[in-house]
Amino acid sequence: MTEAAYDERPRRRGRKVLVGLLVLLLVLVGLVVLADRIATGVAERAIADQISQELTRQQASAAQPEVEVGGFPFLTQVAAGRYERITIGLRDVKGTVEGNSVDLPVLDVTARDVTASLDTIRSGQGDVVAARVDGSGTISYDSLAGYLDRPGLKLGERDGKLSVTAPVDILGQQLTVTGAAEIAVSEQGKVALRFSELDAEGLPNVPMAQVLLNNYARSISIDVPLPELPFQLTVRGVTPRPDGLQVSADARDVPINSVS
Incomplete structure (x- = not known):
């Protein structure tokens, strides 16, 4: 057997070992990613269940909450006690305010810079705090018209x-x-509607007709209360x-282990 053949055999063994190590590394990375995603899923389901319970307490209902814990890896965030977001x-949220039904087809909430110690996660006791919470929701026009x-x-x-x-x-x-309204948020957190640009085709050209139209505008210019929003929004x-x-x-600085 030639000297070249002896040199080739160790090289082949070396390549096989290297390939084996790479395969093992990929498997280990895959297992870590899988474990991380499983842990994330458990946390997301727990948060969704807590929110559903709080909505029930508020005498409201919605489709099953869709929760996503951002940032990767999740387990590293657990160890550090800080979560990116x-x-x-929430979809098809239905609540009642002052005896009137309020429908929010969409309510999206993002909590950022969330802190929770590992002991709090393990025991369920202690504070889970979000430095900032932002929310965006849509109130159906039918609900608004009901008020x-x-x-x-x-x-x-328009x-x-x-x-x-x-x-x-x-x-x-x-x-x-027909007409349009000026809208704003009042100091009490209500939606203030002010209809000052109303018109009516065929309106009689007499002062009393305009007075009646103005009275109607004032009668529908009200402050509409909103349902209690989660996370102290x-x-x-x-x-x-x-x-x-x-x-x-x-x-700001919202405890989110209770969404009330």
């Missing part, structure tokens, strides 16, 4: 404004009133959208 998606309590009244979005259409009897004539702004009134909210 936790996102929560105005005017038969036939419809709300929507040119970025909250629009209204409603049948109104003025001086014995059935007219269709405070409403900061409202924007009309085609699918409903979009509400933005936030909170």
